[in-house]
Amino acid sequence: MAQLYRTSVISADSRQCYREISIGTAKPTTAELAAAPHYFINSHSIREEVNAGIYEQLALQYARDIFRDNDIAILCGGTGLYIRAFCEGIDDMPAIPPGIREQLNAQYAENGLAWLQEQLQLRDPAFYATAETQNPQRLIRALEVLDATGRSITTFRTATKAQRDFRIIKIGVNLPKELLHENIHKRVDLMMDAGLLAEVESVKAFRQHNALRTVGYQEIFDYFDGTLSLDKAVEDIKTHTRQYAKRQLTWFRKDPDYHWFDPRYPEVIISWLQQQLQQPS
Incomplete structure (x- = not known):
């Protein structure tokens, strides 16, 4: 083309x-x-x-x-x-301090995808219900926002x-x-x-x-x-x-x-x- x-x-x-x-x-x-x-x-x-x-x-x-x-x-x-x-x-999404991302990546490396899924289902069930639950990057991103702001990533979406x-x-x-x-x-x-x-x-x-x-x-x-x-x-x-x-x-x-x-x-x-x-x- x-x-x-x-x-x-x-x-x-x-x-x-x-x-x-x-x-x-x-x-x-x-x-x-x-x-x-x-x-x-x-x-x-x-x-x-x-x-x-x-x-x-x-x-x-x-x-x-x-x-x-x-x-x-x-x-x-x-x-x-x-x-x-x-x-x-x-x-626009909030800036994430590097330490939060590094810690989540380390925990994912140690505990695997099931741990990410469990954490999000427990801490942000509304997001988890519609999330790509097999995509670790998306799950880590949602947890980053939670840890950095105390708010669900869904609250930053305006649609x-x-x-x-x-x-x-x-x-x-x-x-x-x-x-x-x-x-x-x-x-x-x-x-x-x-x-x-x-x-x-x-x-x-x-x-x-x-x-x-x-x-x-x-x-x-x-x-x-x-x-x-x-x-x-x-x-x-x-x-x-x-x-x-x-x-x-x-x-x-x-x-x-x-x-x-x-x-x-x-x-x-x-x-x-x-x-x-x-x-x-």
């Missing part, structure tokens, strides 16, 4: 912005990055903290830069919260959508489940062949960083810790990636504005998009 419309791609992936992690994030290849200008790829260091609020401001600036020379910008990626922040805005001065067209792509799972398994094997072990080893000092508390890194850390065999770690990466893909689809399907396509037939997507672009805004 970027080549067809001679425009640029804004990544909406919350991990691919970090220069130090490429294999486990399935970052675009050198050839793919050369095929069209990309924003928010290799733009930050793992030493920096990036969140949805920061991304909203960055991505809006990227879009303004693109719109100076082109009527179309393409935002692409799988981090639903980042995409929502760009399209709708995000509520007011920002009005953007550009038109947004939403496209989703999805494969039949069997083929999706086959692709996931192939990708994990390719990541291992490409040197995932060495990449995870190189960022061990930052293992408490949110960017590394994710599929593909957490399992290899467990292998390094001696709690998993390498074969089991690889098997777990495949399982957890399938589960993550399912959660992604659940998230995006809640938004009725998405139009879904099979990526094996890009000409169908382009034809539909051309029709949309010909319609008045």
Whole structure:
């Protein structure tokens, strides 16, 4: 699409912005990055903290830069919260003292996901009832806000959508489940062949960083810790990636504005998009 419309791609992936992690994030290849200008790829260091609020401001600036020379910008990626922040805005959240985050991350590392779920269900049952209970980052974020302010994260949400001065067209792509799972398994094997072990080893000092508390890194850390065999770690990466893909689809399907396509037939997507672009805004 970027080549067809001679425009640029804004990544909406919350991990691919970090220069130090490429294999486990399935970052675009050198050839793919050369095929069209990309924003928010290799733009930050793992030493920096990036969140949805920061991304909203960055991505809006990227879009303004693109719109100076082109009527179309393409935002692409799988981090639903980042995409929502760009399209709708995000509520201002309180600053969290670093010590609170570090302590919660340490407790999560020691006690696991079940502990996070138990804490939130006990301390903030209203949020827990609608939360992504399998997503540790979301649960830790809610507990951070509770510890820092004594208030539920829900009290900071206004549900007011920002009005953007550009038109947004939403496209989703999805494969039949069997083929999706086959692709996931192939990708994990390719990541291992490409040197995932060495990449995870190189960022061990930052293992408490949110960017590394994710599929593909957490399992290899467990292998390094001696709690998993390498074969089991690889098997777990495949399982957890399938589960993550399912959660992604659940998230995006809640938004009725998405139009879904099979990526094996890009000409169908382009034809539909051309029709949309010909319609008045």
